[in-house]
Amino acid sequence: xxxxxPNKKPLIEQTFAALADPTRRAVIRAxxxxxxxxxxxxxxxxxxxxxxxxxxxxxxxxxxxVSRREGRSRVCSLNPSAxxxxxxxMASQRRQWxxxxxxxxxxxxxxxxxxxxx
Amino acid sequence: xxxxxPNKKPLIEQTFAALADPTRRAVIRAxxxxxxxxxxxxxxxxxxxxxxxxxxxxxxxxxxxVSRREGRSRVCSLNPSAxxxxxxxMASQRRQWxxxxxxxxxxxxxxxxxxxxx
Numbered sequence: 001x002x003x004x005x006p007n008k009k010p011l012i013e014q015t016f017a018a019l020a021d022p023t024r025r026a027v028i029r030a031x032x033x034x035x036x037x038x039x040x041x042x043x044x045x046x047x048x049x050x051x052x053x054x055x056x057x058x059x060x061x062x063x064x065x066v067s068r069r070e071g072r073s074r075v076c077s078l079n080p081s082a083x084x085x086x087x088x089x090m091a092s093q094r095r096q097w098x099x100x101x102x103x104x105x106x107x108x109x110x111x112x113x114x115x116x117x118x
Numbered sequence: 119x120x121x122x123x124p125n126k127k128p129l130i131e132q133t134f135a136a137l138a139d140p141t142r143r144a145v146i147r148a149x150x151x152x153x154x155x156x157x158x159x160x161x162x163x164x165x166x167x168x169x170x171x172x173x174x175x176x177x178x179x180x181x182x183x184v185s186r187r188e189g190r191s192r193v194c195s196l197n198p199s200a201x202x203x204x205x206x207x208m209a210s211q212r213r214q215w216x217x218x219x220x221x222x223x224x225x226x227x228x229x230x231x232x233x234x235x236x
Contacts, residue, residue, distance in 0.1 A: 010140075012143075016135070017134075022131065029211060032218075033214065080216065086208060087209055100152055
């Protein structure tokens, strides 16, 4: 179990907080290329294993990775749905803003046409 | 100026850290519906104005919002490019993972066909 203490924060909050750390983003990048054991993931980092495992726990709590035991190793996989949820949250704010801008532009164009009709 | 101290962290890190807070996400949601003055943005929050302005500074440093002075007010706008950058970071990890899975699936299908040809 990589999971840390129970966390009552909304999952999207945990996802953003988890991605606000360079070690954790590097783990996500590594796992995007395929599953990896904890020790293989930890190898590039000059970090004590317990600290590294804590980072993995944060990623697992945030739903960004899942892990399973295979023999004597723990293998981690990316869980793309948490990435997709966070992407959708951001895209939805952005699209709302963009569609408002489109309506504003249409309104200005309409007003301009009406004026030139005078 | 809402900006806080200079921050040497990569912008993507600041974007994720900025979005890991419920007040700041609520500001982004509010601004997705249109520009708003600082005092109008602050109104729904039971928070001292200096603390609220600090949240806006974090959002501005992360490139998520821009602000301008209009008479005696400061008006904030959403800056969709920071959202788009963070979305693209996540989508790129997710797509790499998904395309690897597609290749794996194709490989299994091919192996299965070759076996049944035996």
